[in-house]
Amino acid sequence: MSDTLDDRIAAERQRAETYRLLAALFQPPDAGGMDGLEATTDADVSIAVGRLREAVPDRDSLKLDHAGLFVGPFDLLAPPYESVYVDDETRVMTEATERVRTEYREAGVDIDLDEPADHVAAELEFTYLLVATEVEALDAGAFEAAERCLERQYEFLSAHLGRWISELAENMREHADTAFYSALADEARSFVEADGRRLAERLERLDSTDDDLVAVLEGGENR
């Protein structure tokens, strides 16, 4: 395997890890995400972990802020469900939720939270799995399969996560009591949106030029 390809795989792995970390950070703070943040370095992911780490307050404030933003019971200030942003702000389990769940099941996974399938943590983790699948394909030299994974990632971001991450982030920034969740909002939004643009550019190049996948992967910076 060439150095270039190894570099590209490492970069894609970094993308994957970023989704994985983001997914964990949207989970309740005692679910392991904070430990993950501690163990992650700037080199592992494509977001500013240092900034996030610095913003981590005491555990109690974190739990309360997470509950207020994403759980309730009184202040569901940043509902973590796609349905609320794309279909109806007073409803979960809409057509959008069903489409997301269908995506999961077609891909061979299902929601494992006591939450609707379009919970932000699940959509982030699903994107992580799509990128991880791509990395596995690249590792195996299965470039066609890896290319399809890129398409699938773009498709999922443009049909789902990318459609509402900015509104979720706005709610988080507006209502978060801790700097941590404000920072997480910024990082999640800018990464997901940039990743969507990057995927679009890559697919556009694959469609419209003779560049091969490795060349295309080289083309985009992760930051």
Next chain:
Amino acid sequence: MSQHDTTDDDDTDLWIGRRDVMKAGAVGAVAAGLGSSLTSLTPLAQAEDGRTDLVEHTGDWRPSTCAGCTSWCAAQVLVDDETDRVLRTRGHEDSRIHGTNDCPRQDLGIQQLYDPDRITQPMRRTNPEKGRDVDPEFEPISWEEAIGEIADRIMELRENGEPETFMVTRGRYTYLRPILYSYLPQIIGSPNNISHSAICAEAEKFGPMYTEGEWSYRQYDVQQSRYVLAWGADPISANRQVSHYSNEFGDLLDRATVAVVEPRLSSTATKSDEWLPVEPGHDGALASAMAHVILRDGLWNREFVGEFEDGENRFVPGERVDPETFEESENSRGVIEWWNEELYDKEPEWAADEAGVPAEQIERVATGFAEAGPNAISWLGGGPCMQVRGSYTAMAIHALNGLVGSVGNRGGTLYAPSTGVEDLPAPDEYVDEVAEAGLDHEKIDQRGRLEFPALKDGESGGGVVTNNAADGILDEDPNEIEVLISYWNNFAFSNPESQRWEEALAEIPFHATIETHASETAWFADVVLPATHHQFERWGQLRSTGAGYRTINLHTPVMADDPDDPEDVLENGRLWDVKTDETEIPYLLAEALADRGFENLLAFFETEYPDPESGRSLREEIPGDDFESRELRAQAFSRNALKLRTRPIWDPDYRENEFDWPGGEEFDDWVEFRERGIWHTDEWEYRHRWPSEGGEFDTDTGVFEFDGETLRNALEGHAERHDTDVDTVLDVCNYQGRVDDPDAPDAFVPHYEEPYDMGDEDDYPFNFVDYKDRLNREGRSANTPWAQEFNDVNPGDEPGKDLAKINPRDADRLGIEDGDEISIRSPVGEIESTAKLWEGVRPGTVAKTWGQGHWAYGRVASDEFGDEARGGSNNVVIGAEYDRLSGSSVFYGDVRVDIETR
């Protein structure tokens, strides 16, 4: 946030065509390789083919029950067969009461089920301070922790020998209710289980109780009736059997005359032949005058009431009758006493002055009603009797049915045939000495004290005085309340002068509440437990009554493919981590109490609640001591409780050998019954309780009483308990009736009592008219967008607004214009509202639909969740006053307010 996304979905079309190029299951394989490091997703054994058309839904109609009001309609729920998502709901097609007809409340249920504002997991208060302006700062906790905290508190009470300081409050229930509401406090040792009943319509039951011995709601035989006279009842809008009555109403109007007595133009009044816009609080005067007209004109039913021996009508206005001249029917007694003590001088002209309804309309309606008898209904709603002194009004209104012989008769007022359900196993053997000592204490609502007779079923203190429990808690009288479990209620919103409950709840050291939504009550709680939604996520049983039948209706966890399998229910039957108040939570609590050394509750459940089909106990079915096994057992317990409750219906052997079977449909096994979800009694047999037909009424005399003999016994019993006489009781309780006092109404016969006002007429010149929203699911639908968007189904209301309806003549005098922001002030509180000038209210009254004014409950229900109310809550201006004979809270009739522009 946007209501509807503006993203153009077309730009994704480019990619949809590529979908099939990614190898199915590739992601799942990667996910499987990652194993337990995933946090939100789990690999499937096999990838699935997605449905290509998401619009075309197919699925099963699964049975359940709507508890959106006390119609309790049998329902069917369409569940998507691929995703288990609830799509639609309707009346149960097999119901002989309503068939597939339902009302909007069932559909609102789906909006509640999938409301993002639901409580989704257990929460714990972190701010020890409690108050309306104090943020509770809730944090999520596990079920195990939450249950453990409650168990710790209960153990502490028992160890300190003060189990009576434990309390349970109930709102809506299913008939699995004894487990949490009765048995749990009994085994712990507290008498303090307080129901919502006295803020519902208990006073309504007083009428039939003290005339024909039925402490019960009636069903009305509208399909055979020729005249319906509705008193403060709005049957096409609210309570009871709305689905059935709405469906029949058109035909009813074709064959019958419908008259409505109501201070505002109700939904039913808008579709009726007559509207009698009574002055609030004075319905009893109309009832007495109508009885007067019926007797004066000789229109009574001879077969039911009797006849003068010589056939000459001696009911002459202003003259009393010699009882010797009248031969009573074997079906009833006391009509002469009623005439002589009450009716003889209650002429329509007198009632017109009292009640503000024209004398000729009183004559016309009374005559029409009596001429249609016995196929005529005097339909008693909560309106005229959930008032000060309302008990006697309830008697007077119901007694009209006796006069025309419509009691239990074709086209009249019926009850429910007996049902084939069994009592749940009771815990008497599991009550220890600590508990017994606690149970000896007086109840916190002070029922049965001299000033609170609450004469349910003829017994002193037999009924509840729900709203007074707040004062009991605040005054620590009879004792302090230290631990409260509240479920399926919102007492801090739904009781009159609800601000008192806010204070009371803030005083209780530990309070766990079990609810679907974060209510005003939850704001004061220490632990908030998320409840299953009754219509979709749990086991339970309610019943409907109408068209001559009673049905037994099951609640089933419709989203699980195999609801009998606890694992399937926990896995697929709920979207969030929610549990059932009446069964699963008590079970988990029993396990936690056993961990702490108190095993009686668990022993009771384990011994008395096996699966009646397999005979296996809970632990035999699901062994294991980890919390997950306990959760599964809790779900099995829930199922077993329902199977035990309904066993005669589905177990032929039990039905034939162990149960006094009343007749009705018969099922051969549990699954057959559970899949259908509804069971019918035999049809009501007309007149079977009439003594002339060999029957008997449940009064002390066995006949229908116009003279209040059973009430006499009940009042004397209460007086005796307090070593006093009936006159003292009535004086203390602020009634006008007296025993043998020529200047007062007779204490026992149905009679008119002048209402007393809650507020001085000079300071508060208007009567406040409260009534329930047509889209109200017993106070639980305010966070559903449809309830707000379509609230103009209430006559006079407008979409999305909370309006105070004022007669244009009054508004003109006060200079108030349509749309003006106003305040409504009573002696106890003040709310803000918007003025609506409307001819549908009497001059001198302000009418406002109940249900708005939430400052919690969700982002739709409130203006700012947890902070700003949306509109005004009527209960803030309605004072805590009582119809003390029934224990009922006063909502209607006598609440005085002032209004001014803001």
